[in-house]
Amino acid sequence: MRWKKRYDGLAEKYEGSIKANDYTDKTSCRAICQLLGRMLSNYRGKRIFDIGCGNGLFSSSFGYEGLVYGMDISYYMLIYAKAKGLECLQGNALEIPIKKNAIDITISSGMVQYLRQKELSICLKELWRVTIRGGLIIVITLNGDSILRKLLSLAGKYVKFNFETAFSVDDVIMQCDALDIEVTEVIFFSPLWIWSRTRKLRMLEKLMCLSFCVVGRKN
Numbered sequence: 001m002r003w004k005k006r007y008d009g010l011a012e013k014y015e016g017s018i019k020a021n022d023y024t025d026k027t028s029c030r031a032i033c034q035l036l037g038r039m040l041s042n043y044r045g046k047r048i049f050d051i052g053c054g055n056g057l058f059s060s061s062f063g064y065e066g067l068v069y070g071m072d073i074s075y076y077m078l079i080y081a082k083a084k085g086l087e088c089l090q091g092n093a094l095e096i097p098i099k100k101n102a103i104d105i106t107i108s109s110g111m112v113q114y115l116r117q118k119e120l121s122i123c124l125k126e127l128w129r130v131t132i133r134g135g136l137i138i139v140i141t142l143n144g145d146s147i148l149r150k151l152l153s154l155a156g157k158y159v160k161f162n163f164e165t166a167f168s169v170d171d172v173i174m175q176c177d178a179l180d181i182e183v184t185e186v187i188f189f190s191p192l193w194i195w196s197r198t199r200k201l202r203m204l205e206k207l208m209c210l211s212f213c214v215v216g217r218k219n
């Protein structure tokens with residue numbers, strides 16, 4: 001709940017624009033949308049659930065043909081998400097107000113970094129609960145291991161960020177393993193590179209990329 005006020009304020013100020021979603025790295029944002037668009041073009045007609053959807057800019061820009069549900073803690077964000085065609089509901093990612101096994105593809109982009117360390121497992125368990133067996137779970141977040149992000153932050157290039165809540169890719173993979181979510185792909189993003197790996201991660205990628213995307217399948 002501590003982020004609700006901030007995002008209500010950003011929605012009131014910046015409405016449906018990329019600024020309201022608080023992106024500091026627009027290049028990575030565009031790259032992530034394009035990549036998800038390609039990935040999801042194989043899943044036409046499936047139910048997609050975007051958790052922490054913000055003003056809907058993200059899921060409305062990967063060009064998915066089908067129903068996209070969006071959930072956010074901020075009511076004001078949802079006004080703009082609805083205007084972009086998302087079916088919206090207000091709720092907390094730690095207690096998703098829908099029944100289990102209701103969704104084919106669950107996505108959370110740029111949201112888990114607002115959780116406390118101990119809340120990550122609760123949130124992933126919720127994503128797991130609402131997704132059908134065999135469905136996809138996609139988590140995109142800031143890279144807590146990134147030396148580049150820390151340097152840019154010190155240089156004042158990026159907003160100051162509490163690194164205790166920027167998770168490492170290993171944190172996310174470990175929690176997925178515990179829930180029997182089979183991690184099929186990890187994609188690292190920086191303004192200059194995109195690296196995709198199945199599971200063997202290299203130190204350089206972990207240290208240099210600003211954000212990452214973990215793609216898993218619920219077994």
Ligand SMILES: C[S@@+](CC[C@H](N)C(=O)[O-])C[C@H]1O[C@@H](n2cnc3c(N)ncnc32)[C@H](O)[C@@H]1O
Nearest residue numbers: 007021052053054058072073074092093109110
């Ligand atoms: C950085 S924005 C990302 C928006 C969008 N997913 C995107 O990638 O453009 C983070 C969003 O997560 C929402 N949020 C933060 N904590 C949340 C929670 N516990 N449950 C649901 N939404 C949350 C915020 O209100 C905000 O709209």
